[in-house]
Amino acid sequence: MLGRINSRSPERVGAMLDAALERWGDLAEEERRLDPEADRAPAHRWEDGFPEGGLVLSRISRDLSPEGLSASPSNRWNRDTLWCSKGEVKAMLPELSEVILGPAGPEGIDLQPLADRLAQFALVDDARGQTLPYAPAEIERARLVGRVVEVNGPKVRVELTGSTKASAADTWLLGDNNWTPRRRIPHGVECELLGTATLDLEDRSFEAFELVAVGTRWGRTTFNGRGKDLGPSPIGFHLTLTADRVAPTFASLYGVDWIPRPEVPTWRDSPAESGLERR
Amino acid sequence: MLITSLLVAVLQQGPPAQALPAEATPASQADAPLLRRVDLEDWRAHLLPGAADLRFAQIAWEPTFMDGVRRASEEERPLLLWLMNGHPLGCT
Numbered sequence: 001m002l003g004r005i006n007s008r009s010p011e012r013v014g015a016m017l018d019a020a021l022e023r024w025g026d027l028a029e030e031e032r033r034l035d036p037e038a039d040r041a042p043a044h045r046w047e048d049g050f051p052e053g054g055l056v057l058s059r060i061s062r063d064l065s066p067e068g069l070s071a072s073p074s075n076r077w078n079r080d081t082l083w084c085s086k087g088e089v090k091a092m093l094p095e096l097s098e099v100i101l102g103p104a105g106p107e108g109i110d111l112q113p114l115a116d117r118l119a120q121f122a123l124v125d126d127a128r129g130q131t132l133p134y135a136p137a138e139i140e141r142a143r144l145v146g147r148v149v150e151v152n153g154p155k156v157r158v159e160l161t162g163s164t165k166a167s168a169a170d171t172w173l174l175g176d177n178n179w180t181p182r183r184r185i186p187h188g189v190e191c192e193l194l195g196t197a198t199l200d201l202e203d204r205s206f207e208a209f210e211l212v213a214v215g216t217r218w219g220r221t222t223f224n225g226r227g228k229d230l231g232p233s234p235i236g237f238h239l240t241l242t243a244d245r246v247a248p249t250f251a252s253l254y255g256v257d258w259i260p261r262p263e264v265p266t267w268r269d270s271p272a273e274s275g276l277e278r279r
Numbered sequence: 280m281l282i283t284s285l286l287v288a289v290l291q292q293g294p295p296a297q298a299l300p301a302e303a304t305p306a307s308q309a310d311a312p313l314l315r316r317v318d319l320e321d322w323r324a325h326l327l328p329g330a331a332d333l334r335f336a337q338i339a340w341e342p343t344f345m346d347g348v349r350r351a352s353e354e355e356r357p358l359l360l361w362l363m364n365g366h367p368l369g370c371t
Contacts, residue, residue: 002357017359024357034352042343062326068312069321077328159316192314212322214314234311238326245342 046247049259053086055114055206058242061127064214064234074127081248082122082239085258088113089205096154096201108145109158109199115144118213119164121250123189123237125217128225132181133250134166135173141165141190146197154202160195160211168219174253187219189235206241213237 003020059080065071092113119142121133146158167188195211217235220226341347351358
């Protein structure tokens, strides 16, 4: 360790860096290199669950003004990702023949598994800070339907329409884990959804995807920066395809077998098993 | 197969997406701005971060701490580790 600091002062951070660089200059050449004994791959990374060939979305959340588009964009925004495995996407998307003969009618293509994942993990009030996901029982409404507007061989363009409502009371229904809050405060998000997607129904995959969600949030969670602003107030989300491999914030709570979990649980997953006490 | 092909052809001749009537979906809460299909491009511009917001992404971040240590060792340069509590995505 050449230096360390916990400070918001640029001057203090700069001074620490200068001192650390001086110490670096004093190091022997061999001390500047990584000890081969210490060169070990991490035992577990959530990115290991990256769903190759699945649906990988970047998600932006942003506070909105009641004036909506006529107001300047708020500088309170946040980012996250959402994953669906290749298998989940294949199960969700119909065969081309099914689209034509069945769900392409007024009902459209039912994207219920994606709606559920959006409502639980992506359409959350984190525009001002870290927040919590919702349990399935806290999803009052989650609908997402793709209405076919264009078919070009196996490529089907759909217009997405849907809505979600998630509402958490002063309970926590997702077990004892890294996200278990010490304080349980009511909160929720309700959104209308509109967007477009292009499906490749030969490959049963998403070739393009863009979704906008606009609605309201209310209540707060311990760290989401709402303070006394319990709302309701407007919030918006944008989701689109990304090559970013960073894991979704709540990947550990997806409850799917295609995202590997760490072999050794963290102390909050299982204090008894790891032999560590929760402080 | 023939039926499928014919139906595909019929659908292909349908009105293009932009010709469909504008869809107004009022948010279910009175405080929420109106979300309409005709405004989707404007919403994209409003919601997505601008270039200034994404300057941090111009840094060639390594995906793990160990990747950074290896690169620093190879390049014989010191490593700056900047830590923030919370999830790198969920925490502002």
